[in-house]
Amino acid sequence: MIGGLIAAQVGFAATFRGPRDRFWQRMTLTGAGLGALSLLASRAARRTRVGASDVALGAASAAALYATFEVGDRFARRFVPGGDAQIQDIYTLRTLRPRAEIAVRLATIIGPAEELFWRGLVQEDLMFRFGRWRGAALAAMAYGGVHIVTGNFTLFGAAGIAGAHWSLLRAAGVPLGALVVSHVTWDIWIFLVQPTGAVATVDPA
Numbered sequence: 586m587i588g589g590l591i592a593a594q595v596g597f598a599a600t601f602r603g604p605r606d607r608f609w610q611r612m613t614l615t616g617a618g619l620g621a622l623s624l625l626a627s628r629a630a631r632r633t634r635v636g637a638s639d640v641a642l643g644a645a646s647a648a649a650l651y652a653t654f655e656v657g658d659r660f661a662r663r664f665v666p667g668g669d670a671q672i673q674d675i676y677t678l679r680t681l682r683p684r685a686e687i688a689v690r691l692a693t694i695i696g697p698a699e700e701l702f703w704r705g706l707v708q709e710d711l712m713f714r715f716g717r718w719r720g721a722a723l724a725a726m727a728y729g730g731v732h733i734v735t736g737n738f739t740l741f742g743a744a745g746i747a748g749a750h751w752s753l754l755r756a757a758g759v760p761l762g763a764l765v766v767s768h769v770t771w772d773i774w775i776f777l778v779q780p781t782g783a784v785a786t787v788d789p790a
Contacts, residue, residue, distance in 0.1 A: 620698030630705035643766025658781035
C-alpha cells in the first residue's frame with residue numbers, strides 16, 4: 586500500500602506538472618497504472634461489480650456530492666483568496682480535448698481507477714490496520730493530499746471533500762460498484778455537463 590501511495594504521488598505530480606496540453610493523456614495513463622495496481626493487489630477491487638442497485642445508489646451519491654459542491658463553489662469564489670481564478674483554471678482543462686473524448690476517458694479509466702485504487706486498495710488496507718472510521722479518515726486525507734502538488738488550493742480542498750464523501754460511504758458499507766458509478770457520474774456532470782458557478786471556456790476545435 587505504501588508503494589501504491591508513492592506511485593500515486595509521482596503519477597499525480599507528473600499529470601498536473603507536465604505540459605498542460607497533454608493533461609488528459611497523462612491523467613489517463615496515471616489512472617490506468619493505479620487501476621492495474623489495484624486489480625493486482627486488492628481482492629476488493631477484483632470483486633467489484635456494478636448492478637442495478639449500484640447504479641441507483643451511485644447516482645444518488647453523486648447528486649448529493651454535487652449539491653455540496655454548489656454551496657462550496659459560492660463559498661470559494663467569495664471568501665477564498667483567488668478562489669474564482671482557481672476554479673476557472675480547473676475548468677479550463679475541459680477545453681483541452683473534445684468533450685466526448687474526455688467523457689470516455691473519465692467513464693472508462695480515470696473514474697473507475699480512482700475508486701478501485703483509493704477505496705478498493707488504499708482504504709481497505711487502512712481500515713484493516715486502523716479500524717473502519719479511522720482508516721476512512723486516513724484514506725480521505727491521503728486522497729486530498731496527493732492534490733497538493735497541483736498548487737491549486739481550491740482543487741486541494743475540493744478533492745478533500747470528495748474524498749471524505751466517498752471514504753465515509755465506503756466505511757459505511759456502500760459497495761465499490763456504487764462508488765465507481767458515483768465517481769464517474771459526478772466527474773462527468775460537474776466537469777462537462779453542469780459546472781458549478783459561471784465558467785468562461787472555449788471548446789476545442
